[in-house]
Amino acid sequence: MYGIVGGAQANWTSLLAWILLALGIASLILLVIVDEKQKHPLLDFLIFKQNILVLAALSCALAGVASTVFMFFDPLYLRILRELPPFWIGLLIAIIPAAQALISFTFTRAVKYFGVANLLFFSILAACLAISLHRFINAETPLAFLAIPFFLLGINWGLSNSAMITAVNEAVSSKKIGEALGTIATIWNIVGSLLLASSTAVFHAFQTGDSFLLPFHRMIDFNVLFALLILCAAIWIRVKIQKGAR
Template structure:
């Protein structure tokens, strides 16, 4: 067997192979606008909460659902979207998803009430669910196996960068335009992405797609929606013992168990659940969820630290997070070189330990800590994350046959989004509970009927203090102290989660993945666990 196959033996057609990097660029554009929208709303929360015509006069609960309706629909439909992409064609689902996302963005920009904004954000989540898994699935079908780690590294770097670009973009737009501009900006980008997709991207699907699995699809959607709803509701209430929260989570888990049982018995399953018998594949999926649990949680509370405690504007806050994006951009495409030298296990374990250390470092931040120290923490967090996401994405995507790329991408993205939602909900709940415990005794100057609301968050306390005038100034210092204590507690919880992930990958991830033999039709599925 020769080491270099002639063009006729390529897994990827020559015409597609020649334009593979241009295709990756088009995919990255689609990915950026979808991931950015996961975080861009954070910087406009204060504006949307102001009365019309400046904002929509949204309450705190409405603001939370404006953020979470997107995440709920996005995470709940990711797996189904990946399966449909495999069955119906990745390019078709990608174009449809972009069109729906663009329509939702235009409608959200013109929302006349908080309820409309919540509904249109959910529509955007629907479109995004069909875009994100399709980008990685198309990538796997336009790059040869030996180039896939590099391409996935660039893709993973784009995810990390987009998390930070959202607040920066939102801050810049708010400085010049009305709040709806943060959504309207998506429309011309979507139109450009659609044109590039039609021109550059080839279609692909699973050649052995067989029949659809409507029962499995419904069970997977229902289970994920219930689970994510319970997680979000628990974070909103800061109480995971609430009957509604426990009921939704229990129901979601029960439906997902039913989904697994049904899929194991089905002769045409949406996903072969025996994939999860592979400890390597399962460990990589779990590590992905844990990383986003910690990363999204810290991004959530760091925004309050920089704005509410340190007094930075939304735009300045976005700029302060640039080191996180810079590290992702710098290290994610190069992480494969580290993997080549040290292996997947060592690289991911070191990345998770670095991430855990940086999360724990938030416990030393105070009201007057030099801001450059926060910048160093963000940069090292980005470096650690880059050396986790690229190797685990490669493991996940190369563990399954190329024809199942959409399902593999959807599984990885589903666990990533569920992990992120869980991180915001759980760590947000820890933050709220710890903050209320630290501020309650200081709220005696607030009228009795307003004390519960004033203790919900640092923003609520500072708002109550502003309404009290000079008398309320005595609350500012205690509010900062209570928040810092809560942030320190929350950061240490996130660090523990990252350490759990480090142990997981150290035990189950292989040092090296088996390589695909030249000319074979699909990856050497499930053999990595034996190495």
Template sequence: MSTPAAPARHVPESVHRRRWAILGVLMMSLLIVVLDNSILNVAIRTISTPAPTGLGATQSELEWAINAYTLVFAGLLFTAGLVGDRVGRKKVLLGGLSVFGLGSVLAAFSASPGQLIGWRALMGLGAAFVMPATLAVLMNVFERDEQPKAIGVWAGGVGLAIAIGPITGGLLLDHFWWGSVFLVNVPIVLLALALMLWLVPDSRDPHPGRLDPVGVLLSVVGLVLLVYGIIKGGQLADLTDPTVLTTAGAGLAVLVAFVVFEARSDHPSLDVRYFRNKVFSASIGAVALVFFALMGVMFFAVFYTQSVRGYSPLETGLLMLPIAVAQMFFAPRARLLVDRFGNRATTTGGLLLLASMLAAFTLLDRDTPIWLMEAVFFLMGAGMAHVMTPVSVLIMQTLPREKAGRASAVSNTFRQVGGALGVAVLGSVLSAAYRNSIEDELAVLPPGVRHAAGESIEATLAAADRLGPSGQVLAGTAGEAFVHAMHVTALWGAGVALAGAVVTALFLPGRNPAPPENGERGQELVKAAD
């Protein structure tokens, strides 16, 4: 009786044997890209304090310190994916990690909020070339039947970074100055570079696309103008201010011009034809909405735990651990629910759980038992895991293997855009709601400092400290005003997550679509059917 022939491999045997070690190196590279933002979330309150403890950054400057990274990251991901397809993903990974490490050193020694924002943008430049290359390499070292499991582990790596980031940041801030949260990236970068040179094979698209500098410029300018307008609206507590409307409107106009240009270009960085496929579009939308909620929640949760509840940075990092633990546990296992119930039910259920937990933030007050917040964080992480793993598989498997860099770039671009808009929109809602709640109480302050004191709870508490014992009443009122603003902001986030659940319920398939053939050169997406 003859032995059945082993299935043909598309991956060389030498690469196949070390695929899990390669995945470990890719996760290390991914770790520092995600770790940087999760560490910064814990450090933003410290950076907002006056020198020498911090930089005295305002809330709007803190939002820009986060968004300078994510906007450059998002704006260059399209081009980064194409460069990786053209010159080789390994080379792009090595170069991106090197730039990221250099930006980390410079950010650590920033002397002003403006410098920090600039060096964070440089870090975003390096990260833009790291993130899509990790997923593209993954798709080229794993056979299709193992890709969902590998992507689940990869997604779990995001959860690991979210877990250790705040704790690491808290430990560093307890013992060192705020710049240490950036310097910690450097040894990880050096180790990742050494292992990558040794283990990771190079790969490229045999038919790469041309670069699209005009499209990149339009996307970056449009996003920066839009986010600037949103943040400015929150700072002024007036979304109808002419400056806000003009800037945000100009941003939207430039983004429309970007879409039109890409649709007509014969070498677009973002091939808008991908979005004709409802499954691809719904999956990308789900990615963006999850990170919209996550980044917005992390922004206000830090001020709630530290400024309202009085926890230290390290304690705050530990309090955020449940959201990451849940992601690490559930992300690799989400595919089991997909196998049983399908993509639509799993993803929609995850978004509904996320929306419910965002709404549950309205139960948190100044003296609510902290275990309630921990339960909310854990269930948020579980919901996110059951969204990110299924949609990541759907996105990556709708294009041929040689186009993996482009699929990864589109996915991660919308992930970062979603996160940037989450910080900008929910941060602005928080700022406006807080100012409206505290404005009447600021009458005890001199007229010249009232506006600045109303921008954030940290600014109000700093002003209250200068009043001495008479400022205690104002400090207490500031806590109450922030909790109210947090409730309003959380409901906005819940509404966005609920809208995402409606989209996935309508457009995601019950099962994964069939893959395109490896030899297929086209840009066409496969049709996804139930």
């Protein structure tokens, strides 16, 4: 993260930034290698032989974006560009946890009607739509419009949590539940951290002076691309799950 952000701020001419970036990549590779040799590894990639858990990981990857990138940039937009006071910023951002609370009240019934796989896929769609709608945000966007992407981010966040836990409990033996949850949660955190650092780098790359809207939109474009890649992978996995159910 420090390598990505530092490199962007120094226009990728900083030797320290490149060293930190190389150390970060090497550490991640070393973690995977060492972890695989442990009796009880932190990351158990064998769980992804089951398509439902791949779908859960994809949903959680986008939840990582929602819980880091947009929880960072959306308040900045509201404060810097819209000049809203902290009370109104907090009130608007509270739509996200409110949507999560709604999921917690309706999740049991939703699982019975739609199934875990469909809920995970809907979670991914909600995140993709929320990220795409951010592209239409400008200096004069009605505040009521902002409630839509914020609500969808909360839906993705809530469904990713609940449906991921349900999917793991249904697909994994009781002895492996902890490892499976830890693996997917680690993906959530790593993707969120990397996307926040990368989004910050993109923002700085397009920022000139005190400009905000242009770099904000370029940052959104970057995240839209990532979300579309996740969506394509999710469609492929969802088709495989549907074929396997026949």
